Amino acid sequence: MLTVEGLSIQSDAVSLLSPLSFSLKQGEVLGVIGASGSGKSLLAQALMGQVPPGFKLGGKVISQQGARRALAAQSASVLDPLRLIGSQLRYAAQRLGKRASTRRHYFKLGGNITERYRHQLSGGMAKRALMAQACWQSSEIMIADEPCCGLDVEAALAIYQHLAMLARDEQLGVMVISHNLRQLLPIADRVLVLRDGRAVEMTTPAHIRAGACDEYTHRFWTALPEHWESERVAVA
Numbered sequence: 001m002l003t004v005e006g007l008s009i010q011s012d013a014v015s016l017l018s019p020l021s022f023s024l025k026q027g028e029v030l031g032v033i034g035a036s037g038s039g040k041s042l043l044a045q046a047l048m049g050q051v052p053p054g055f056k057l058g059g060k061v062i063s064q065q066g067a068r069r070a071l072a073a074q075s076a077s078v079l080d081p082l083r084l085i086g087s088q089l090r091y092a093a094q095r096l097g098k099r100a101s102t103r104r105h106y107f108k109l110g111g112n113i114t115e116r117y118r119h120q121l122s123g124g125m126a127k128r129a130l131m132a133q134a135c136w137q138s139s140e141i142m143i144a145d146e147p148c149c150g151l152d153v154e155a156a157l158a159i160y161q162h163l164a165m166l167a168r169d170e171q172l173g174v175m176v177i178s179h180n181l182r183q184l185l186p187i188a189d190r191v192l193v194l195r196d197g198r199a200v201e202m203t204t205p206a207h208i209r210a211g212a213c214d215e216y217t218h219r220f221w222t223a224l225p226e227h228w229e230s231e232r233v234a235v236a
Ligand SMILES: Nc1ncnc2c1ncn2[C@@H]1O[C@H](COP(=O)(O)OP(=O)(O)OP(=O)(O)O)[C@@H](O)[C@H]1O
Pocket: 011, 016, 034, 035, 036, 037, 038, 039, 040, 041, 042, 043, 052
């Protein structure tokens, strides 16, 4: 569905993303993990062709048969501050055309989010609006950058379940960027691990759970609270 060949980002002489190649398949959830600043959001922006001004983008991003990509960005700043959320969602749905009707069940907004402006949303409400908007924007590829920060566990679970359903039932290629391995692993088919703008490995949840992965990846797994050793807890 999406083929990435030697994708790289430079700012001045600094390499922020070293040449990276991978594919996103139809019906798959590809998780992306990495420490803060490892280049996850830049990768998402590069896949959308939207890197910050002055950044140099290298390599190729090829969509199969013109598959459209939508990004649920990390920050609500991408929402239009002057239009009601409902109006922005309706616009996205119109562009999706006939296929929009099957998306009604995903990322329910609740409350009166659609009747509010961006500045009237809480962090969690904004997140839900961003997810719903991206879901209406593309029928082929959806990229979700930290879809659940600011959400309570129940809302986060619903979002992850909907991302999995979009891949499984609607056959989208779904890429999910997350710090939260515990939420990501149950829905991911494969996991791309980034460190300092470089790919450490492309692995699977089964390999991560079994410890059959790079030592850097394994550290994310052992950092989950359920794996804390008693002495580490005692120090904390
Ligand atoms: N607009 C920008 N101008 C300059 N540097 C930037 C810009 N955006 C990102 N960077 C730099 O690129 C690197 C990767 O940033 P990125 O936002 O992709 O990290 P991330 O992995 O998404 O982090 P986090 O998990 O904290 O969101 C960082 O060193 C960051 O400082």
